[in-house]
Amino acid sequence: QQQVKQSPQSLIVQKGGISIINCAYENTAFDYFPWYQQFPGKGPALLIAIRPDVSEKKEGRFTISFNKSAKQFSLHIMDSQPGDSATYFCAASRMDSSYKLIFGSGTRLLVRP
């Protein structure tokens, strides 16, 4: 009940295209869903997050779509840029469990110029 499944493992997109990364979770008690971005040799950094009371959250070119009934959420990167090339992790947590994050396995995104 703790698992978060992420796909695809890797993704190649042309500059200007849309990158889409999907995640699915099992535990319906999760109530916080962040996405972290990690560049090589660095620690992850929070990109954007959503709670299950909204179906979409947008920050600049980054959008989370959330489907509570399907227990799925996805990250959309519009107008993808070479600087977006990084590894992206979805995660889930329960705010009443010390915000412990359960991470997906990661998606390595490469945006070609």
Place this chain on the structure above:
Amino acid sequence: NAGVTQTPKFRILKIGQSMTLQCAQDMNHNYMYWYRQDPGMGLKLIYYSVGAGITDKGEVPNGYNVSRSTTEDFPLRLELAAPSQTSVYFCASSYPKGGRSPFRDNEQFFGPGTRLTVL
């Protein structure tokens, strides 16, 4: 602010040796976490702490120990290192309900990592 700092950056251990990975934060965060990152496996929580003197196990605590005597420091101890502990270790800290917006209430700030190899 230095944020979250970790030392050392790299370390090679022999099987059976012990070591302590250091983590410090200067943001007055009360929550701190240790993760390990294996290739293709995402990050797994080893231990976490919600304040000085309070620690608890995460998903993969076996072979590790932690202590939290101050708000700033959260060292991770490896006893009797094994090849299975070869990984990149990340420390993180957060301040729940202290975010710039409700969506960032538990933003975890990560250190640069320690790459550990056990041979």
